[in-house]
Amino acid sequence: MTDSKQKNILETRDVKLWYGQKEALHGINLNFPQKGITALIGPSGSGKSTYLRAINRMHDLEENITVTGSFNFNGTDIYAPTTDTVDLRKRIGMVFQQPNPFPFSIYENVIFGLKLAGIKDKSALDEAVEKSLKQASLWDEVKDDLHKSALGLSGGQQQRVSLARVLATSPELLLLDEPTSALDPVSSHNIEETLLNLRNDYAMIIVTHSMSQASRISDRTAFFLSGNLIELDDTKHIFLNPQKQETQDYVSGRFG
Amino acid sequence: MNAKTADKIATGVIYAISGIVALILISMLAFILIRGVPHLSWHFLTSPARAFEAGGGIGIQLFNSFYLLILAMLISFPIALGAAIYLNEYAKKGRFTSIVRTAIEILSSLPSVVVGLFGFLIFVVQFGFGFSILSGAIALTIFNLPLLTRSIETSLAQIPNLQREAGSALGLSRWETVIHVILPAAVPSIVTGVVLSAGRVFGEAAALIYTAGQSAPALNFADWNPFNISSPLNPMRPAETLAVHIWKINSEGIMPDLNAVSAGASAVLIIVVLLFNFSARKIGAKLYKKLTSA
Numbered sequence: 001m002t003d004s005k006q007k008n009i010l011e012t013r014d015v016k017l018w019y020g021q022k023e024a025l026h027g028i029n030l031n032f033p034q035k036g037i038t039a040l041i042g043p044s045g046s047g048k049s050t051y052l053r054a055i056n057r058m059h060d061l062e063e064n065i066t067v068t069g070s071f072n073f074n075g076t077d078i079y080a081p082t083t084d085t086v087d088l089r090k091r092i093g094m095v096f097q098q099p100n101p102f103p104f105s106i107y108e109n110v111i112f113g114l115k116l117a118g119i120k121d122k123s124a125l126d127e128a129v130e131k132s133l134k135q136a137s138l139w140d141e142v143k144d145d146l147h148k149s150a151l152g153l154s155g156g157q158q159q160r161v162s163l164a165r166v167l168a169t170s171p172e173l174l175l176l177d178e179p180t181s182a183l184d185p186v187s188s189h190n191i192e193e194t195l196l197n198l199r200n201d202y203a204m205i206i207v208t209h210s211m212s213q214a215s216r217i218s219d220r221t222a223f224f225l226s227g228n229l230i231e232l233d234d235t236k237h238i239f240l241n242p243q244k245q246e247t248q249d250y251v252s253g254r255f256g
Numbered sequence: 257m258n259a260k261t262a263d264k265i266a267t268g269v270i271y272a273i274s275g276i277v278a279l280i281l282i283s284m285l286a287f288i289l290i291r292g293v294p295h296l297s298w299h300f301l302t303s304p305a306r307a308f309e310a311g312g313g314i315g316i317q318l319f320n321s322f323y324l325l326i327l328a329m330l331i332s333f334p335i336a337l338g339a340a341i342y343l344n345e346y347a348k349k350g351r352f353t354s355i356v357r358t359a360i361e362i363l364s365s366l367p368s369v370v371v372g373l374f375g376f377l378i379f380v381v382q383f384g385f386g387f388s389i390l391s392g393a394i395a396l397t398i399f400n401l402p403l404l405t406r407s408i409e410t411s412l413a414q415i416p417n418l419q420r421e422a423g424s425a426l427g428l429s430r431w432e433t434v435i436h437v438i439l440p441a442a443v444p445s446i447v448t449g450v451v452l453s454a455g456r457v458f459g460e461a462a463a464l465i466y467t468a469g470q471s472a473p474a475l476n477f478a479d480w481n482p483f484n485i486s487s488p489l490n491p492m493r494p495a496e497t498l499a500v501h502i503w504k505i506n507s508e509g510i511m512p513d514l515n516a517v518s519a520g521a522s523a524v525l526i527i528v529v530l531l532f533n534f535s536a537r538k539i540g541a542k543l544y545k546k547l548t549s550a
Contacts (some may be wrong), residue, residue: 061424063348090427100418103441113426114438165426 009034009173009203010055014200015069017050017059026227027069029035029053032173037195037204039214039235043250048207051224052175055205056092057085073173090117093171097178099158101150101165102197106133106142109150109161112168128168136164137194156187160194167198174198176206180213211251223247263444271485285526292463292523299525304474305501314521315360315470320495321490321528324389325458325490328396332404333450335397340408364402369462376466387494392468399463400453407449409463411442455532459525461499469494470504486522498525 008031016243017025025047032038040048046067050059059065071078078088091115101109111119119125129146133139140162142153150161153156159179166174176195195204195217208214214221214235221238223246224232231238231247242248264469299313306312339356346354375395415438423433439446448472472495475488496504502521505514 056425058421058425060423066302086427087427088427089425094425095422096418096425098418100416100422100439101420102422112436115430116432162422169426 004047007034009024009074010030011072012072013070015051015054015067015071016091017054017068018066019045020064024227025054027228030222030229031234032203032205035200035219036205036219037199037206039221040205040207040224040232041144041211041217041221041250042207044209045226046224047227049177050223052177052205052207055173055175056089056094058094060085076170090169091164091171092173092175093169094175094177095163095166095179095186098182099155101161103149103151105147106150106153106161107146110164110168112165117169128160129164131169132164133160134199135167135194136160137190137197138164154187156183158189159183159187161193163191172203174202174204176204178209180209181209188213211239223250224251231252264312265273277480285530288519288522288526290485292519292521292526295520296523300520305517306511307509308511310511312511312513312517313499314501314517314524317496317498317501317521318524319475320468321330321458321497321499323465323488324392324396324497325454326517327389327393328400328457329454330372331393332397332400336401336404337446339401339405340412340443341434341439342358343405343539344409344412344428345438360402362546363398364406367462368399368460369465371395374398374468375463380467384491386492387467387469387471387496388489388492390466392495392497393491395463395467396457396460400457403456404449404453408442408446409451411445411449412438414445441514444540447543448536451532451539454456455529455536458532459529461497461503464497464500465503468497468500470496472496472499472501477493531545 007015010032012028012030015025015030016023028047030051040052042048053059054067054072055071055078057067059067064207067079073088074090075090076083076091078166102112104112107129110132111125114125116130119128130139130143133142138157141149141157142173151159159182163179180191183191193207194211198204199217199219206214206218218235221235222232223242223244225246228254231242231244233243237243238247239251242251248254258353301313301318302315303313304316305314317414339360343353343356347356372395375391375398379385379391379394380387419437419441420433423437424430428436473493474486476484476486477488479487480489481487482491484490485493498521502518502525505511505521506518511517
């Protein structure tokens with residue numbers, strides 16, 4: 001049953017994931033509110049990216065991966081056999097570590113999802129391009145070059161095209177898998193600014209290796225270690241006053 | 257001997273070997289072109305061959321070669337494209353996939369004369385197509401299919417997985433991702449592969465001797481109704497191609513200017529194949545530029 005007043009946009013319970021026989025996530029319980037940024041931090045191999053990619057069922061593309069547990073996404077059971085992944089991924093957008101614009105023009109990239117959804121009206125598409133590129137803080141830089149190839153842009157601009165492309169389809173939830181780790185500091189800063197501007201309108205989950213990034217942009221932070229969720233709290237608590245020793249060690253740079 | 261000297265010697269040897277390879281190719285091309293080009297004229301390129309007297313041309317053979325090439329490509333391209341998409345985008349490791357792959361490998365190592373004989377027994381005799389363009393085009397398809405499939409598959413494999421992930425993360429089905437993302441991105445390299453394979457098909461002789469036949473009946477180039485026997489477009493007429501013509505006149509030709517015709521025809525064949533090869537790169541690079549920087 002759909003409960004439109006659901007407090008959390010996504011509630012996951014006892015999430016376990018196996019690569020073949022090897023258990024990589026050992027029962028994660030995590031909820032995400034309707035708006036704001038949640039950062040997932042932890043050392044490499046802690047399972048944070050693996051968990052993120054379970055949310056929009058990206059693991060379906062690989063063989064040999066099993067996911068169990070319950071995922072309640074605004075009333076939709078994500079792993080129910082009747083759930084259409086194509087439809088699901090329209091509602092849960094994702095931005096990857098490597099910028100991955102398609103080899104078309106900027107304009108074509110941004111309207112890609114809309115065009116496939118059957119929207120043909122030129123003015124509606126123009127409007128969506130402007131709105132999405134503005135949301136992604138890219139409009140001013142590319143508004144005169146909309147019909148040039150997106151591959152001619154810098155890495156940071158390409159990443160913002162990838163972001164605008166996702167925003168254009170108005171997803172309910174945005175997954176960001178280390179979106180700045182392949183970018184230079186200036187581009188990273190631009191992306192962070194963009195995400196901060198979006199935090200009041202979107203629910204976002206960001207996986208990041210940079211603790212300073214997590215502390216700068218996220219409202220809440222979850223610390224992962226060896227496939228377990230160690231601690232989840234408001235970001236400032238995690239960094240200033242964590243409850244668990246492991247979290248304390250990690251955020252103070254003692255391991256990881 | 258220290259590492260530096262060894263390195264110098266190895267570099268020298270490798271340069272020499274590469275030089276020899278290039279030299280063989282260049283001298284072969286030079287030989288064929290120097291012998292053949294002086295015999296080329298508009299008359300030679302457009303008039304029909306003559307069996308007993310001098311002054312014949314290669315017009316019909318040239319036309320046949322291109323017509324067969326186009327037909328063979330029209331048949332083989334869709335099949336190769338479908339097979340390549342299946343193998344690269346859909347196939348999971350398993351029995352069926354490995355059978356398909358093995359079949360393609362074996363098909364690509366079949367000698368073309370065997371393909372020709374197979375085509376003769378099945379299409380010419382069994383199906384009653386006779387020595388015809390149709391039989392030849394099917395034989396060329398069998399010859400071309402494995403190579404073309406492999407080249408398209410390689411083109412698709414070069415598209416990074418990031419693009420597939422981006423497609424499915426945007427809510428595209430696998431098929432939509434293939435059609436709207438992967439194929440457009442792969443077009444330049446697919447086109448290069450197609451043109452290169454066209455060059456190979458154009459020069460093929462052995463697969464055609466027993467399928468498209470060794471005779472080039474007179475054609476009426478004013479008659480474009482494919483159902484008329486003298487129409488150039490009729491797919492059921494025998495059609496000696498340029499490569500087959502060269503083989504034929506050198507083994508049993510009796511015209512007095514045999515050597516001149518043979519040299520001229522070889523030069524034309526080589527020039528066309530070279531054109532295919534050079535334009536393949538040009539077209540591919542141009543398409544890539546067009547697609548990536550509007």
